Amino acid sequence: MVLTAVEIAASVRAGTLDPVRVTQEALDRIAAADGVVGAFRRVRAEEALKEAAAVAARPDLASLPLAGVPVAVKDVTEIEGEFASHGSLAGPSSPATADGVVAARLRAAGAVLVGLTRVPELCVWPMSDTPDGIARNPWDPTYASGGSSGGSAAAVAAGLVPLAHGSDGMGSVRLPAAMCGLVGLKPSAQLLAEGGWFGMSVHGPLATTVADTAVLLSVLAADPSLASVPTPSAVRIGTSTTVPLLRTPVPKELVAAVSTAAGHLASAGHMLTASAPRYPATMVLGMTARWLAGPAVQARDFDFSRLQRRTRAHVRAGRLIQRAGLIRERTRENWVARAAEFFEAHDVLMTPTLSHWPVKAGRWHEKRWLTNVFPSTRLAGFTGQWNFAGYPAITVPVGRSVVSGLPTSVQLVTRPGGESLLLGLAAQLEAANPWPRTARK
Secondary structure: OOOOHHHHHHHHHHOOOOHHHHHHHHHHHHHHHHHHHOOEEEEOHHHHHHHHHHHHOOOOHHHOOOOOOEEEEEOOOOOEOOOOOOOOOOOOOOOEOOOOHHHHHHHHOOOEEEEEEOOOHHHOOOOOEEOOEEOEOOOOOOEEOOOOOHHHHHHHHOOOOOEEEEEEOOOOOHHHHHHOOOEEEEOOOOOOEOOOHHHOOEEEEEEOOHHHHHHHHHHHOOOHHHHOOOOOOOOEEEEOOOOOOOOOOOOHHHHHHHHHHHHHHHHOOOEEEEOOOOOOHHHHHHHHHHHHHHHHHHHHHOOHHHOOHHHHHHHHHHHHHHHOOOOOHHHHHHHHHHHHHHHHHOOEEEEEOOOOOOOEOOOHHHOOHHHHHHHHHHHOOOOHHHHHHOOOEEEEEEEEOOOOOOEEEEEEEEOOOOHHHHHHHHHHHHHHOOOOOOOOO
């Protein structure tokens, strides 16, 4: 079993574990398994070993929160000497001349950046395949690992690395984390804004434990206080298993996960009631407009003729949305007002994370736009609205399907700035109902 990030860092700081050895072992696991899992677009083997040796020689080693921890980063991240492809062959390929904020903070914390993980083109879809590979679910490689942080989720769930960075614009951390049985956290919009999709996209951590999630969040946010996971006092939790507005059927085992988690949280002293926000009809229109127009803005730096067929259709639709003036702040404000109304009477909302099971792994990038849209929207019914509102949300594993063996999970949502509360509740679920950390046998 791969050590947790907390365990690795503690041992490296104490001088009982060599970060070069830790990194080599991670690279060996990647070499052995990534041919099946397809998590990485680029493995930085030589560079990572040099970085690990540099970490071992740092005079501040004893204070580094991620000392010697191998970390995978999503292929949207600026790393000196690398280029971020955003899952596309149509974009710029010049290496970055300096680290971006994410890479800089990870390195400052002592992390070793072992590679860039696979994403769908422009991070649009909840399946992460590209012309050179398919990110597969380590629990069952016939299924997709999700997206758009699907490569990151696959890398962690396969036990290749203990931690991975992701970004989340409509569920892109939480959906793959849920599909792969991980903890995945989407922070408040103000905490870790990624800059895309008209404010909906944020950076976030994927990990196998709540403690690891907290320490990576604290590093990404440059806020050491977030590494401490509190024990929350009794809170008011509303539960809902109905897909907002669309009311599409949710598989029974995904619904049952909410009941299981509710029982554990009630035993911990929390007050649970069946309740949901009054979702405005315009909410779906507002977040869908941003999902379309966000990648269209990003595509300005790409060669349109070389984009995948589904992406070209998406970009065209996004440009029409922009020309029609449908990115309206009032739509978001109306939804935020309804969300705030709910959280006056509740501290937390709990839902399934997924509204449907993952799709089968395959070459989705070769299919038509509508062929991608239907399964994507069917499984993401509970996530995108919280990007639109800017509220933090976390997905936590609950169990395994008796039918497919795939993980089940719940999503917890709270007010902006409530990341520590979410981590505390997730830790209570983890203590009451420990989950297998990885799919490694």
